[in-house]
Amino acid sequence: MSLRHAVLGLLTWQPMTGYELANKFDVSLGNAWHASHSQIYPELGKLEDEGMIEVVARGARNSRTYGVTDAGSEELRRWLVDVEPNRQQRSESGVRSFLAPRLLKPKDSRLALERDLRDIRAQQEMLEEIQRRMDEDPGGSHPFAPAVDLGLRINPVIEGWIRDQLAELADTAD
Amino acid sequence: MSLRHAVLGLLTWQPMTGYELANKFDVSLGNAWHASHSQIYPELGKLEDEGMIEVVARGARNSRTYGVTDAGSEELRRWLVDVEPNRQQRSESGVRSFLAPRLLKPKDSRLALERDLRDIRAQQEMLEEIQRRMDEDPGGSHPFAPAVDLGLRINPVIEGWIRDQLAELADTAD
DNA sequence: GTTGACATGTAACAAGTTACATGATTGA
DNA sequence: TCAATCATGTAACTTGTTACATGTCAAC
Numbered sequence: 074m075s076l077r078h079a080v081l082g083l084l085t086w087q088p089m090t091g092y093e094l095a096n097k098f099d100v101s102l103g104n105a106w107h108a109s110h111s112q113i114y115p116e117l118g119k120l121e122d123e124g125m126i127e128v129v130a131r132g133a134r135n136s137r138t139y140g141v142t143d144a145g146s147e148e149l150r151r152w153l154v155d156v157e158p159n160r161q162q163r164s165e166s167g168v169r170s171f172l173a174p175r176l177l178k179p180k181d182s183r184l185a186l187e188r189d190l191r192d193i194r195a196q197q198e199m200l201e202e203i204q205r206r207m208d209e210d211p212g213g214s215h216p217f218a219p220a221v222d223l224g225l226r227i228n229p230v231i232e233g234w235i236r237d238q239l240a241e242l243a244d245t246a247d
Numbered sequence: 248m249s250l251r252h253a254v255l256g257l258l259t260w261q262p263m264t265g266y267e268l269a270n271k272f273d274v275s276l277g278n279a280w281h282a283s284h285s286q287i288y289p290e291l292g293k294l295e296d297e298g299m300i301e302v303v304a305r306g307a308r309n310s311r312t313y314g315v316t317d318a319g320s321e322e323l324r325r326w327l328v329d330v331e332p333n334r335q336q337r338s339e340s341g342v343r344s345f346l347a348p349r350l351l352k353p354k355d356s357r358l359a360l361e362r363d364l365r366d367i368r369a370q371q372e373m374l375e376e377i378q379r380r381m382d383e384d385p386g387g388s389h390p391f392a393p394a395v396d397l398g399l400r401i402n403p404v405i406e407g408w409i410r411d412q413l414a415e416l417a418d419t420a421d
Numbered sequence: 422g423t424t425g426a427c428a429t430g431t432a433a434c435a436a437g438t439t440a441c442a443t444g445a446t447t448g449a
Numbered sequence: 450t451c452a453a454t455c456a457t458g459t460a461a462c463t464t465g466t467t468a469c470a471t472g473t474c475a476a477c
Contacts, residue, residue: 075339076464082346092428105341112465114430134428134473153347153359159339160370165249165332167279167397172256173327185327196334223341223408230400250436266456286437288458308445308456427473437464446455 075159076116079106081125081141081149088129088140091117100203104224120145166193166231174238179245186242190235197228249333250290253280255299255315255323262303262314265291274377278398294319340367340405348412353419360416364409371402 083089083097094117095110108116117139120126125145130138141149166189173185200221207221257263257271268291269284282290291313294300299319304312315323340363347359374395381395 075342078346079342082342082350085350090428091430092426095428102342102345104336105338105345107335107337107465109466110429111431111467114428132428136428136473149346150351150355153343153351154355154362158343158363158366160366161281162278162340162398162401163281163337164279164397166334166336168249168253168256168276169327169332171276171279171397172252172323176256176259177324177327181324181328188328189332192332192334223338223345223405224336226404226408227336227401230404231397234397234400264456265458266454269456281437283438284457285439285459288456306456310445310456422477424475424477426475429472430470432469433467435464435466438462439460440462441460442458444456444458447453449450449452 075106076108076112077120077125078149078152079108080113080116080120081145084126084139084141085146085149088138090132090136090138092136104200104221170231170235170238174242179242183239183242186235186239190232190239193228193232193235197225197232200224200228249280250282250286251294251299252323252326253282254287254290254294255319258300258313258315259320259323262312264306264310264312266310278374278395344405344409344412348416353416357413357416360409360413364406364413367402367406367409371399371406374398374402 079098079102080094083094083102089097091110091114094113095108098106098108098113117126121128121139123144124142125148126139127142128137129140132138169185169189173182173189177185203221204225253272253276254268257268257276263271265284265288268287269282272280272282272287291300295302295313297318298316299322300313301316302311303314306312343359343363347356347363351359377395378399
């Protein structure tokens with residue numbers, strides 16, 4: 074399980090409400106991890122029960138801002154330093170790109186690959202836009218900007234791969 | 248859900264038993280997707296009920312070899328061509344590498360990053376070994392060699408990123 | 422006053438992991 | 450005959466998604 078560590082990580086950077094956390098997962102860590110509020114709130118409850126986090130402020134609209142306790146910091150440190158990382162990179166893009174040229178007729182394959190190329194370009198542009206906005210706001214805190222960076226580095230790899238597949242297809246009759 | 252499409256893809260390439268499928272997920276697609284036999288057998292049952300696959304041979308040890316039906320091929324084609332791909336690249340490595348230098352003391356951070364570096368080098372060597380074996384056996388069919396290729400391309404990206412973090416740390420006192 | 426963002430929650434379901442369980446066949 | 454591999458299955462549990470549900474507050 075790693076949701077709890079992602080939550081602890083984000084809260085270590087800055088105390089937040091569950092709502093803010095859910096947004097952070099999208100904008101900061103979205104490229105590497107996603108969680109929706111229906112996962113986050115129960116996890117916050119468990120972490121509080123276990124003494125890993127605590128309410129540091131209560132605000133309008135019954136909001137609770139959580140911060141990490143010493144026990145939580147220690148748990149995060151332990152996970153980062155002591156725990157065998159899970160290196161698996163589940164990638165639907167990967168599966169799709171591998172299957173298409175091998176299993177489909179050239180025409181269908183071209184359709185699938187071109188669509189994947191469009192999608193990955195769109196994602197790339199979105200990431201570049203986010204990066205641009207971060208550059209324009211040097212005062213703002215963007216602790217997980219590297220998640221964007223990771224996306225910006227990996228996407229071209231996959232894009233190149235898809236282009237290679239398309240180039241090979243170009244030599245093939247339909 | 249994409250397990251069924253990965254299964255259909257592997258079976259399109261070559262009819263197999265559930266057991267062989269479970270192995271293929273590790274060696275062929277493991278870098279992009281993993282599934283264990285306890286997931287695969289029920290999925291095979293469902294796919295058979297839906298007419299996507301069928302038993303094409305029965306062998307020793309009560310084994311059943313499954314092949315893809317026309318309906319299954321069509322479903323795979325539909326998924327590859329028509330369905331909006333899920334581009335999310337969940338990455339625990341990503342999360343770990345982002346968190347370590349930002350949240351830990353330099354000493355702990357160095358420990359965590361060095362461990363991640365070791366692990367990713369080990370994975371890289373494993374992938375290189377697999378690739379070597381595939382090169383030595385040009386007769387064998389390796390339809391998902393690109394999964395290995397994807398790993399071989401993405402790992403250096405993450406490795407470079409971790410090295411950058413370590414280099415920054417080198418300028419910092421503990 | 423009503424729309425939209427903020428804020429929290431639960432229920433039902435699907436997907437994925439780990440552990441338990443069993444039996445067949447091969448090769449040493 | 451014993452260990453390893455082949456081969457299949459289920460149960461219990463955790464994780465993750467989608468949908469449903471409710472209420473607060475600010476701005477227009």
